[in-house]
Each structure stands twice: as C-alpha cells, then as structure tokens.
Amino acid sequence: xxxxxxxxxxxxxxxxSYLQYPALLVALGYGAKAGWSLAMAGTDSGATVYxxxxxxxLYAGIGIGLSSLQDPTRTQNDVSxxxxxxxxKGRWMLVLLSFYTLTSMVAGLVGAYLADTTVVNQLSLGLxxxxxxxxxxxxxxxxxxEHHRLDKPVASSSGGSQA
Numbered sequence: 265x266x267x268x269x270x271x272x273x274x275x276x277x278x279x280x281s282y283l284q285y286p287a288l289l290v291a292l293g294y295g296a297k298a299g300w301s302l303a304m305a306g307t308d309s310g311a312t313v314y315x316x317x318x319x320x321x322l323y324a325g326i327g328i329g330l331s332s333l334q335d336p337t338r339t340q341n342d343v344s345x346x347x348x349x350x351x352x353k354g355r356w357m358l359v360l361l362s363f364y365t366l367t368s369m370v371a372g373l374v375g376a377y378l379a380d381t382t383v384v385n386q387l388s389l390g391l392x393x394x395x396x397x398x399x400x401x402x403x404x405x406x407x408x409x410e411h412h413r414l415d416k417p418v419a420s421s422s423g424g425s426q427a
Contacts, residue, residue, distance in 0.1 A: 274335055281334040287327030294319040314383045321390030325397035332400030336407035348412035358409060361402045369395035 271279075298316035339345040347353045372391030379385035410416070 277333040278335045281330055281332075284327040284330040287323050287330060291320045291323035291327060294323065311383070314387060318386045318390040321387070321394045325390070325393035325395070328394070328397035329400040332397075332404040334404065336404055337411050339408065339412065344408075345412065348408045349414045351413055351415045354409040354413065358402070358405055361398065361405055365395055365398035365402050368392075368398060 294316045298313050298320065301313045301316065334340070339348060347357055368391050372388045372393075372395055375388030375391065376385055379388055
C-alpha cells in the first residue's frame with residue numbers, strides 16, 4: 265500500500281488561500297445590495313448603503329488578504345504569468361499595487377482620525393481593513409515577481425570573489 269504524502273505548510277496555506285473567493289463573493293453581494301439600494305432612491309436607505317459599502321471594504325480586504333496565502337511560485341493564469349515574467353510590466357504592477365495600498369491606508373487612517381460621524385468613521389476603518397489586505401497582496405506580488413522574472417541574474421557557481 266503506497267504511503268500517503270503529507271501536506272506541507274505551503275499546501276495548507278495554498279488551500280486556505282481559496283477562501284478568498286467566498287469572501288470576495290460576499291463583498292460583491294454587498295456591493296450589489298448597495299447598488300440596488302441606491303437605485304431605489306425613493307426610500308430612506310442612506311445608512312444602509314453606507315453600511316453595505318463598509319462591508320464591501322471589509323470583505324474585500326479579507327479576501328485580498330487571504331489571496332496572499334497562495335504559493336508565489338505558481339501563477340493563477342496566463343495573464344498573471346506574462347505580467348510577472350516581464351520586468352517592466354511587473355514593476356508597473358508593483359507601483360500600482362503600492363499606490364492602491366498606500367492610498368487606502370492613508371485615506372482610512374486620516375478619515376478615522378478626522379471623522380465627525382459614525383458613518384465616516386466606519387467607512388474609514390473599512391478602508392484600513394482593505395489597505396491591510398492590500399499589504400498582504402503586495403508582499404505576495406513582490407515574491408511572484410522575484411520567482412517569475414525572465415531577466416533575473418543567473419547565480420554564479422564560483423562561490424567567491426576573484427582577485
């Protein structure tokens with residue numbers, strides 16, 4: 265009888281990263297609910313819409329954070345592989361992700377500090393949660409770029425410096 269292969273920690277984290285999809289679906293559901301509430305503008309749904317936007321940010325942040333558990337040595341699709349193999353596209357993707365991360369974190373922290381109402385405070389904290397998820401995604405993106413770049417230097421086998 266063949267021995268069963270034990271799951272490694274990397275395998276466990278890869279499996280847990282798939283929980284990003286239910287979290288992102290919940291965020292999408294709250295986004296649709298907020299959109300529906302806005303479309304029905306005749307009703308007093310202001311507080312409900314803001315609550316829904318907050319949940320969109322929270323669940324999207326959780327989902328994006330869970331995506332950082334994926335194995336950075338593998339790409340999810342052909343588009344992702346092409347981006348991370350190309351040094352210029354990879355650099356631009358990292359700049360874009362860094363911008364989104366920093367913007368959401370700063371806007372959330374400043375908004376929470378300056379908030380006069382509970383609604384603004386809650387939305388600001390949702391932005392912080394989203395930004396924290398983006399930090400994890402940025403870390404994984406950096407690792408993916410390192411693993412998949414086609415222009416990375418080939419390691420020298422000499423092991424020492426030459427005089």
